[in-house]
Each structure stands twice: as C-alpha cells, then as structure tokens.
Amino acid sequence: MARRQKQVEEEIPHSFFVRPQEKLLIDVIPELSGTRVICTSAGRAQFAVAYAQDKPDATVDCWFLDVFHKSQTEFRVSEEGQVPPNLKFHCQPDLPEQEADLVAFAFKKGGEAELTRDLMQQGYLRLVEGGRMVVSTDNDEDQWIHRELRELFPKVTRRPIRKQGTVYLATKVGPLKKVRDFDCEFAFRDRGRLIYAYSRPGVFSHRHIDPGARALINTMQVKPGMKFLDLGCGAGTVSLASAFSAEGVKVHAVDSNARAIQSLERGIARNEAPGITVVLDAEGASPESDTFDLALANPPYFSNYAIADLFLDTAHRALKPRAKVLIVTKTPNWFVERMPLWYADVEVTEANDYWIVTGRKRKEQIVDPDEPRRPRERY
Structure with missing residues (x-):
C-alpha cells in the first residue's frame, strides 16, 4: 500500500501548489476503486488528474462552480502535459447528473456551510447503492463535516491527520429519507x-x-x-x-x-x-x-x-x-x-x-x- 501511494504521488503535477485537503484525497487513492467518479477540487484538480491517471478505466468528472477556476485548471493541467482522456471538467450550477460509484469532495476550513451541505447531499443522491463518498478538509479538528455526513450515512470513518486536515469515508446503503431544498x-x-x-x-x-x-x-x-x-x-x-x-x-x-x-x-x-x-x-x-x-x-x-x-x-x-x-x-x-x-x-x-x-x-x-x-x- 505504501509503495502504491508513493507511485500515485510521483505521478501528480508538482509545479503548482497542492492544497492540504487536495493532498489528503490523493493520499487515499490506493484505497479507492470507483469507475464512475464525480469530484470537486480545492486547487487545480490534482486529485482528479491523479485518479484518472492511476485508474485509466475510470471516468472522472471534475466540477467547478466558477468558470474562471475551470479555465485556469484546464490551462494548468494542459501545461503539465496531455489531459487524461478519461477526465472531463465541468462548470455548471450542479454536480453532473450521472450515477457515480465514487464522489470526492475537498472542502476548506471555514467554507460556506450551506454550499457544503448542498454538495454533499447532491453527491449522496448521485451515488449508487454501495458507492463511496470521500471528503477532506484542511481542518484537523473538524467535527462539523462529521456531523453533517452522519445525517446522510449511518456510518462514517473519520481520520484526523495532525497539521494537515481530516479525511472522511462513508458508503451509501440506501435512499435518503428526506431531500432538503437549499434554494x-x-x-x-x-x-x-x-x-x-x-x-x-x-x-x-x-x-x-x-x-x-x-x-x-x-x-x-x-x-x-x-x-x-x-x-x-x-x-x-x-x-x-x-x-x-x-x-x-x-x-x-x-x-x-x-x-x-x-x-x-x-x-x-x-x-x-x-x-x-x-x-x-x-x-x-x-x-x-x-x-x-x-x-x-x-x-x-x-x-x-x-x-x-x-x-x-x-x-x-x-x-x-x-x-x-x-x-x-x-x-x-x-x-x-x-x-x-x-x-x-x-x-x-x-x-x-x-x-x-x-x-x-x-x-x-x-x-x-x-x-x-x-x-x-x-x-
């Protein structure tokens, strides 16, 4: 496992800054196996690129709310080399609509609470039963995201990593009892x-x-x-x-x-x-x-x-x-x-x-x- 993680890290672009929560997602790639992936990025899609390169049979859809961030990411990734053919970037009001085996979110400490809730609910709705969600934050003392995830999943694994942040993993076991409207x-x-x-x-x-x-x-x-x-x-x-x-x-x-x-x-x-x-x-x-x-x-x-x-x-x-x-x-x-x-x-x-x-x-x-x-x- 350690050797596989080191290989993944060596494959990601290093010429621009990788934010802590993005790095935490990259670190768990060896544990993940989804072939239909929806993700966000805290930086320039380093997790999306790394996952797409590590798992060429997967399709990875990386979502941005802001078209500036999307265009900058496309530019930076293309500067590093060819964009993986199984990776697509999206800028639209909501996450891509298709079903997913894996949903990955990278959230920053002190981010907008309602947007975080909205995205995690959307991610849950797109997951197939048995699909996994992985969430990272740059807050190693986070409890808020943990509580929110437990509103969606009956069991959530929490991994705080000192001075880096926290990673959460959870598996969908059934439909939501109530879908909230944040509009x-x-x-x-x-x-x-x-x-x-x-x-x-x-x-x-x-x-x-x-x-x-x-x-x-x-x-x-x-x-x-x-x-x-x-x-x-x-x-x-x-x-x-x-x-x-x-x-x-x-x-x-x-x-x-x-x-x-x-x-x-x-x-x-x-x-x-x-x-x-x-x-x-x-x-x-x-x-x-x-x-x-x-x-x-x-x-x-x-x-x-x-x-x-x-x-x-x-x-x-x-x-x-x-x-x-x-x-x-x-x-x-x-x-x-x-x-x-x-x-x-x-x-x-x-x-x-x-x-x-x-x-x-x-x-x-x-x-x-x-x-x-x-x-x-x-x-």
Whole structure:
C-alpha cells in the first residue's frame, strides 16, 4: 500500500501548489476503486488528474462552480502535459447528473456551510447503492463535516491527520429519507415595485439583498433607453431593479459563477423582466465595446483587488465616451488611487455603511509604467 501511494504521488503535477485537503484525497487513492467518479477540487484538480491517471478505466468528472477556476485548471493541467482522456471538467450550477460509484469532495476550513451541505447531499443522491463518498478538509479538528455526513450515512470513518486536515469515508446503503431544498426566493422593493429574486448556496448574498447592491440601486440615475452593464451580477438584484427603473432599459449582466447566472435567469422569468441579457463570463469579454451608458459593480474583497481591476478595465472598454461607472465598496481608497488610470472626475460619496465611487470614461486609458497590471489569478 505504501509503495502504491508513493507511485500515485510521483505521478501528480508538482509545479503548482497542492492544497492540504487536495493532498489528503490523493493520499487515499490506493484505497479507492470507483469507475464512475464525480469530484470537486480545492486547487487545480490534482486529485482528479491523479485518479484518472492511476485508474485509466475510470471516468472522472471534475466540477467547478466558477468558470474562471475551470479555465485556469484546464490551462494548468494542459501545461503539465496531455489531459487524461478519461477526465472531463465541468462548470455548471450542479454536480453532473450521472450515477457515480465514487464522489470526492475537498472542502476548506471555514467554507460556506450551506454550499457544503448542498454538495454533499447532491453527491449522496448521485451515488449508487454501495458507492463511496470521500471528503477532506484542511481542518484537523473538524467535527462539523462529521456531523453533517452522519445525517446522510449511518456510518462514517473519520481520520484526523495532525497539521494537515481530516479525511472522511462513508458508503451509501440506501435512499435518503428526506431531500432538503437549499434554494431561496426573496423579495425586495424598489421605486414602489416588489421584485422577486432567487439565490442558491455559493451565490453572493444568498437569501437576501446585499446592502451594497441596495446602495447601488438607490444611487443610480436612470433614463429611458439607457444601456446598463452589471459586472459580477450575483443573484441579479441590481440587474432586475435596473430593468424596471425606466422604459426601454437594456441590461447586460455577467458573472463567473454558474449558479449566479442560473439565479438571475430564474429571477427574470419570475418577474417577467424585460431587456436583460445574462452571460457566464470570467474575463469581461462578452460586453460590446463603447456601447453602455452606465456600468455598475460591487467587487468582492478577496483576490487583492485583481477582480476590481478587471471590472474597471472591462467597464472602460464597454462604456461610451464620458459614460459613468459606479463602484460600491467599503474600502474606497484603492479605487480613488487606481481609477484615474481609466476615468476622469473620480468622486466618492457615502451611502450608509458603504461608499460609492464614480468616474467618467476617459477617451484612452492612462498607462502607468511603474505599476504592472495585476494578474487574473484569484487565489
């Protein structure tokens, strides 16, 4: 067994970082035997690659919620060599639908609880009777995942590994008594209209309208026929409010999260909202250049402003000359310093516990030779 494990470890790519929970999954490959495999990744699909290489008769489907992570993984794996022919990458709202003999999850400490519950339930439903689930976390004191797994399986094997994390193994013995629904519909009011939105675990501001989105909605000035760009649309509350704010408004909403796109599409159908286009897009490539009257964004706080940088660049290309971008944030200083490279008339106004930073598109972007563009890598 030790010799087989060493062989598996030698076959995995080592030129990029293997996260602890991913490594824990790789370490148990010699104990696993499923031929129809569904898995997630905490990094760049190192477990999926290793399993596919070790068991060429198996089919391995590796799932990503974010299309950026999927595309980066495909690039990194292809850089290392040929992608195993029995390995496929997916970016979609839910795990692949097919039956599985093995489901493998790699979760990070402090991850989103509802998303973890949702995925483990989905994994259980896809397992055939007698199929196995293996779950890893980078928390060697974890008890929470153990409790959640015991809601699904009558018996769970727990293996804490000091300073690395914990591995769980369990076998499906029968159907679930009750399938939980983690999706949510919530309502908010704008300009006297009640608007309904959907959200799912893994979508920003699940179950309620985000206060930052509310600040954008309250700040934007809308005229009939305007064309809006909603960058990082999430569940789509800003897009939905924009669509109803004046006659003839058109909205182009983009997000890299497959569930966010699905949530907004459901919201459009629920409200019969006019004029909204929704695109899964991690690179800002989908909006047409020089066509939008207003760009709106609520950039995430992780990634060391790389995503905010991408939003500003995308908005600059997409906006008409002199058109405005509105950014909502709790940390305005970075935007005040950075935005003049793209925008003139940069201003900051307070909006409850947030700040709205606005700017007008310059004719040309100013290039700062002393500050190279931030990489797109998110983590």
